[in-house]
Amino acid sequence: MKQFLQLIFYSFPMQLLLLNIRKNKVLLAFWLILFGIVTQQIGRIFGISYLFLDPEYVNQVGFGSLFIMGLAIGGFTMAFHISCYILDSRKFVFLGSLRRPITRFCINNSPIPFVFVLVYLLCFVRFQLRNELLSVADVLWQASGLVLGFVTMILVIFYYLVLTNRDLFKTLASQLGRGFKRRRMNRVNVMLRINDAKKDLIRVDTYFESLIRVRKVNPTAPYENRVILKMFDQNYLNAIVMEIVVVASVLVLGFFRDNPVFQIPAGASLVLLFTIVVMLRGAVSYWLKGWSVTIGFLLLFVVNYLVANDYFRADYEAYGLNYGGKKAEYSMANLRTPDGPERYEADKEHTVGILSRWRAGFPADRPPKMVFVCTSGGGQRAAVWTMRTLQYADSALEGRLMRHTRLMTGASGGLVGASFFRELCLRKNRGDSIRVYDDRFLTDVARDNLNAIVFSLVVNDIFFRFQKFTYQGRSYHKDRGYAFEEQLNKNTDGMLDKPLSDYYEPERQALIPMLIMAPTVINDGRKLFISPQPVSYMTIPGTVPQRVLGTAPSFYSGSFRYPSIQGIEFGHFFAEQDAHRLRFLSALRMSATFPYITPNVQLPSEPAMEIMDAGLSDNFGISDAVRFLHVFKDWIAQNTSGVVFVCIRDTPKNPAIAKNVSQSLFQKVFTPIGSFYANWEHLQDINNDNSLEFAQTWFRGRIDRVELEYIPHASLLPVDDSTAVVTDAIELDKVRAASLSWHLTGFEKESIRNAILEEHNQRAIRRLQALLKDPMAGENRLQPGK
Structure with a gap:
């Protein structure tokens, strides 16, 4: 039993999961938000959960709207994988000896996306059966659109990664070394990361070579700095390409926003936003290393200052009024x-x-x-x-x-x-x-x-x-x-x-x-x-x-x-x-x-x-x-x-008066605020009742x-x-x-x-x-x- 547990603990998926929990909290936060939305624990008062559980495309919920949702979630999943790869692959140098290392990394980094898709499907099916007056067959048909869209996007990006891996290794291998020499700062930055990685390697005994095949790590495989340098540079380029594609997609959707065909489900557009942020987070963290959080806060204060001083003024106007003349x-x-x-x-x-x-x-x-x-x-x-x-x-x-x-x-x-x-x-x-x-x-x-x-x-x-x-x-x-x-x-x-x-x-x-x-x-x-x-x-x-x-x-x-x-x-x-x-x-x-x-x-x-x-x-x-x-x-x-x-x-x-139940520490802290908000309408009711009762004293009818x-x-x-x-x-x-x-x-x-x-x-x-x-x-x- 001990040997079995040790085998699981030192497996590549388990070590990646633990590393994400320990180190990549920002990336995991987006998954937690998505889990909260589909389980109706986050954004319920705003109806955000409906964007995922009842997504509309061209004014109807169907196979097409779920297919687009699947495409978006598949893209977000791959953005998550690539960001984790950029940040953490140096800790697993055995990847340098594998064919298509990023593909192997993605497969082993999939427990969180897999569980999310499963939870999403269960929540969607349950929600539709309870709320949309549909048959089981109709709901399952819609759910199949989500799965097909997810798988389609995963396969497309995997195919792109396979092509770029092959092309870069075969035609640019000799140029990469010279390129790094010309870009001295890049080379120094990556070499420092490799040296740090040698001091912070994570033990891995087994990994999934495919979805159904498990292999042991070869501890005697040679690892050359040149191979690792190529691996970092090539996949950082992949991340940049994906970022450009996603941002361009958002801009195109915004430009054609009045065309119903381009008005994708809002849940999918929200996932696209998450994808952009995740990939930016990965790129910034890679280059800024330990300074990323500090510089991120500084940028936040700078943006806040600019907004406060009307550099990024975004007024929302009432149409028909004259905003250009005298105020x-x-x-x-x-x-x-x-x-x-x-x-x-x-x-x-x-x-x-x-x-x-x-x-x-x-x-x-x-x-x-x-x-x-x-x-x-x-x-x-x-x-x-x-x-x-x-x-x-x-x-x-x-x-x-x-x-x-x-x-x-x-x-x-x-x-x-x-x-x-x-x-x-x-x-x-x-x-x-x-x-x-x-x-x-x-x-x-x-x-x-x-x-x-x-x-x-x-x-x-x-x-x-x-x-x-x-x-x-x-x-x-x-x-x-x-x-x-x-x-x-x-x-x-x-x-x-x-x-x-x-x-x-x-x-x-x-x-x-x-x-x-x-x-x-x-x-x-x-x-x-x-x-x-x-x-x-x-x-x-x-x-x-x-x-x-x-x-x-x-x-x-x-x-x-x-x-x-x-x-x-x-x-x-x-x-x-x-x-x-x-x-x-x-x-x-x-x-x-x-x-x-x-x-x-x-x-x-x-x-x-x-x-x-x-x-x-x-x-x-x-x-x-x-x-x-x-x-x-x-x-x-x-x-x-x-x-x-x-x-x-x-x-x-x-309404019925709720019973008092035992409260946690957090509930005790936030109950006064939450109770005031929840009873705001009741306070208005009391004032309105008083007004009507008082009206009886001055109205003669x-x-x-x-x-x-x-x-x-x-x-x-x-x-x-x-x-x-x-x-x-x-x-x-x-x-x-x-x-x-x-x-x-x-x-x-x-x-x-x-x-x-x-x-x-x-x-x-x-x-x-x-x-x-x-x-x-x-x-x-x-x-x-x-």
Whole structure:
């Protein structure tokens, strides 16, 4: 037994594995990242695991997308082998006596890549079977693409290595010695490494000559410095060639990024990035030896300094705005303009006109309910849930939901879904032949958007943003913000690709509800209110007494001399920068930024105003709706029978309280931070509940609140329940919570689609039917679209 263990311990694969663990920690870190991604332990909140477990190519997951993933992983594997060979082959001088030494090295250095491919295959098959509604045969066919791609890339690179080994040894052997003599520094560097290697040789008794043949090391084989020198030089050249090929591939993919054929799965582009870094790491470590880490940190600080001083400035712009002219002055003095009270009153009267035109559409003797739709943020999940809920509820109410709705607020993906449904209703109101409840629109919203973003990040944003495009006569860089908007534009059939000002007349004529976006200004935490209508009344506290707003002198006088400026009206503040020409998709992007995925937007002000997700201040849009209600409380109380807050949430409001479990040391350290982040939405819920409860004290009408929640594991109505609005049944075991990402799996889409049938949501629909009951409709039970 001892002899057997000794045989394993001194085998070449085992010694390489131990050496990698001891010495090549940076290279192993990339493997650990890949293991973490495919096992969903890393990047799950960003949906990064979907790039590997559900990779899309030309908008579908199939054999082709997995084949490309296999090619990328095969290339990364060979980059890992070559880097290890450059760094460590000198410790195994017996390689100098072998034919095709790098091939033998790669075979024996394959335990980690082999285990990763195996784990990847298992995770992929399990994920697809659980989440994509596919048969075993279909999943195995897709998995075979991964294996075939991996093997193909390995064989291609091996073939190249065999050719270069043969050519260099036969035709350049005599020239290499003279070349090293001419390049004295190279020769000295390599000779020093050989001398060091003689002092640090690693014992190896056996090695794999092929995948199935094991051979013993010949300890009597002669090792000449000349042979070792050739071995180092030739394979360093191979590494340089591979590096050039990979970088060129990334540049080509970036240049043709708008062609779907060149938009490889984002997971593959991420692996290409890892390949570049691994090969650079190998080359730098080889030449800089022990100084590599020190010089690496120095370069990091240098790059950080250059970025801080705008040498590598990479601003992400909002399309349609003028960045080339005069910048808006971003100061408190400019926020407190002298015309504040007059503008406030004028904007208020303008909106009263919109509300009056809406009121004229109802019988004079029957005051209608006014509906505020508040939809939560949450990426693709929130977009699809909002779209599904609005389609279902409006169909159940035979169009009365949108007819009664006067305001839409929210954040991130929720506003994407609400905007798309509002656009469909606008087209229908204008006479277009369109079925707003058609299931294909829900399918459109559910299309992937993550692949385009990450692909752009890897092939464009990290390296060079040299491509530009023109929008409304102005030039902007193509970056992942552009990728997000273009993919969203495709997903919504181009319906939302219009300037913000295009919605001015439809909103003013009350054809559609007002939609106010309120992303967060990172500079000072204020909200940026984006609307085609003038809405300056949203920017100051709703509790400022009317006497303070009466005249210009009293606006900044008395105890309210400096009323808090809680928001900035986009249209007025950036009027000279053509705020009305802002692309509506850019407005949605500003309201849906997410760290590392969709970048923060810089606006043309001095200093630059940086914008982040609206969910940072209120992920549900309720605070904005309450502020709107307070501004128009008197008009609404006199002209309506009350207000209904329809809150569309992509998370349950009252989740089960988790049990306390034993915590490790690391968990004890990070729990306070993690708990604060995890409970951020709950804190917002408490504030919003307080605001609505307080509103009951100052609003003279009735306030109702109807919540529709995405609760995938809740109980569903039985099919024979006579009170059910619909009689669909689904299997509970197929309903699982969708993740927070810009990508949804097949099961997640079904989970969202069927969550509207949950008992709580069915009660909410019935309550809406009662609140918005049409007096002329009779008592017949409604049948909504499915």
